[in-house]
Amino acid sequence: MNDHxxxxxxxHPNxxxxxxxxxxxxxxxxxxxxxxxxxxxxxxxxxxLDNKTxxxxxxxxxxxxxxxxLAWLNDGHVTADQRPERVRAFLESFSGQEKFIDEVELLTPIIEGAGIIYVIDGSLPYSPEYETEMEILRWSGSPRLALINPIGGDQYVEQWQQALNQYFSLVRVFDPxxxxxxxHLQLLRTFGQLDTHKTAAFDHAIEELERYRQLKLKQAARIIVETLYNLITYQQSNSHLERLAKDKLAAVMPDEIAQFNRQLNKMEREGQQQLEALFLYHQLEADSSRLKVHQSELMDVTQWSFWGLDKKQLVVVSAGAGAAIGLLADAGLGGTSLMTGVVSGGFVGGLSGWFGVDWLKDKLPAWMPFNNETHLLGPVNDSNFSFVVLGRALSHARAxxxxxxxxxxxLSIDHESANAMQSLALKDQVRLLKQCRQLQRDGLQVKASEKLRDWVFQQLVDHK
Ligand SMILES: Nc1nc2c(ncn2[C@@H]2O[C@H](COP(=O)(O)OP(=O)(O)OP(=O)(O)O)[C@@H](O)[C@H]2O)c(=O)[nH]1
Ligand SMILES: [Mg+2]
Incomplete structure (x- = not known):
């Protein structure tokens, strides 16, 4: 059924x-x-929408x-009432031929009943050569809307409007x-006005589009919180290391950690891809060249104070939430050597009380608990990690x-969107940290998870 x-x-081309x-x-x-x-x-x-066009x-x-x-159309005496018929005759005469191959292609859907959207570039001056095109379109007798696309700026928009108003019942500026x-919705409303029989149906469709957008944003918030949960609870089983002697275990640990990091990066990217599929993006590649940091590596700890909270904030927020201060923040206040150690895959020292095996404690990154009984690596143990995950997820989603x-x-991710977590009010940061800790402890089914979803949804709605 073609009732849409x-x-x-x-x-013009291009x-x-x-x-x-x-x-x-x-x-x-x-x-x-x-x-x-x-x-x-x-x-x-x-x-x-919902599989309905x-x-x-x-x-x-x-x-x-x-x-x-136009010369062909004008050849012979054609009165205004005969013009659409004349355009039809043009198509019959030249269809399948090379001569007017482009004109036949573009006029055919119009003669079959399509409304006309005529696109021009508002950054170039008006010139009468366009009058031929506009005249042909007028001959078709179909409802017509002109769109001024300000490709390189809007210098000539007014001039164009003067000219277009004479050929088109509606003229709008739209930058695709x-x-x-x-x-978008405003322009779609205008489409509805082109055909008065369809205006009501169109207005209804626009309401549906808005409703769908909200539903999708809710779904996006759900995906972001699920990904957060997966990341902050992820543990890697290393039971294959069980029988390794101490020195061997120490030797393979860097690989185990690298594997752990890769897995977290992958989980983060999978979450982003779910969002991209939801909003119908098929080939997004991120470009973070405008940032001073690398966007690609979630587990690059040197970047954590950029995506999440800075170190001073982290101390205050952790205290407010009754959480242990992130070890990185703690150590980071005294210098950055620890962090670079983690990133380069080297080992860090000087921390105590975290690991089941004393000798191993100085062989692991600070945020990486290892339980020798269960041979489980992780989950990441740093208060900033949830902020980092959320900050990165929001910057990706907003872009x-x-x-x-x-x-x-x-896909360009810029500086402003990256610092989202640091610019929140302290009380919101504290509340978020508490909720993230509850999420980590009690799972996705509890109230904290719902509250986090609502918060993420609001962040997506409020942006722009
Ligand atoms: N900066 C800017 N570039 C635009 C805008 N709209 C289109 N372009 C660019 O202009 C070029 C032509 O765009 P298309 O959409 O392929 O143009 P077209 O009219 O379909 O072209 P043909 O199919 O060749 O007739 C592309 O490189 C677009 O990225 C705009 O609003 N701003
Ligand atoms: Mg094209």
Whole structure:
């Protein structure tokens, strides 16, 4: 059943038509490139909710021979009422031929009933050469909306508006790379106005889209808290080491620790991937080059005071939550040698009371308890770890939520989003630490876990 609206996104080559399609249908598989003439054939992309299509956009090639096309249409006396028929005749005459291959591709969905979305670049001056394209579109008689895409800035937007108003019933500015979710919804409302029979249905679909967004953010919060739980409770069984002599055990410990770290990194990435799948991103690669730190390594302890709390905060917050101060914070206040030791895979010394085996205690990173009875390594034992995990998860989630599906760059994580945990109020930091400790101790089914989910959800909603 094709009772949903369909819009053909048309215009000059290389003006961001495919980018508009990708952004609005939330589909990062639409082909976009700086090379003019990237889209060769028309292709439909649907926005679906619950497997039901809300609307479809047709990505089309740009006009290539607009003047010749209009000349053909104008050949002979055609009155206004006959123009749509004349466009149909054009398609019948040239379909399957090379001559007007792009015009046939882009006009076909319109003649089959699609509304028109005409995309232009608002950073370039208006020029009459576009009038041929706009005239052809007017001949089709279909409902028309013009979108001004400020690709390189909005210098000429007003000038364009003057011209476009004469050919299009609705004219809007829309930046497919930077538009917020609300701006998407606003534009979709405008789509609904193009066809008055569908306005109510469209408004309803928009409400549904908003509701879905909230549900997805709830689900995202759930994934983040589950991943947090998995990370702060992770233990690695090392029973295969049982019979190793002391010196051998010491020799293999660095490998065991490296394995432990890899596993945590992997679990973190899996959580992020679940979020990316939920929001329909298929090929996100993070780019943290704008940060002063490496984003990739969760277990790079030298970065912990960046993602989580700084050392002074950690002392205050731990005390407030009745938690032992993180060993790293404790030692870190006196210098950073301990931390570098951990990262380079070297061993650290000088700490006592943590490990079942005395001689091993100075062979493990401070945050890594090892129970000699059970041969279990972990879980990570540092108050900052939960903050680090949450800080990193939020910065990833926020960067992803703000990202357009038309964006061809890597996912950029910036400085501001990275320091999220440090800028919280002290009482919130203390409450969070308490809840994380309860989560670690009592699991996902308890109240603390629900409260953490609510908090994460609110962090995602409030952002932007
Ligand atoms: N900076 C910026 N670049 C944009 C914007 N919209 C599109 N682009 C870039 O412009 C180039 C062309 O975008 P497309 O969406 O492929 O354009 P198109 O109109 O589909 O092009 P053809 O299929 O070749 O006709 C790509 O490199 C996009 O990343 C925008 O709003 N801002
Ligand atoms: Mg294209």
């Amino acid at each position: 609206p369909v819009f053909a996104v048309v215009g 003006k961001g038509k495919s980018s508009v399609v990708a952004a609005l249908t939330q589909n990062d598989q639409v082909k976009i490139s700086p090379v003019s003439g990237t889209t060769r054939v028309s292709q439909r992309f649907a926005l679906k 809300v609307f479809e956009l047709v990505d089309t090639p740009g006009f290539q021979r607009a003047s010749k096309c 790379l930077h538009a917020s979710f609300d701006q 992803m939520l703000a990202r357009s599906h038309a964006d061809q760059n890597k």
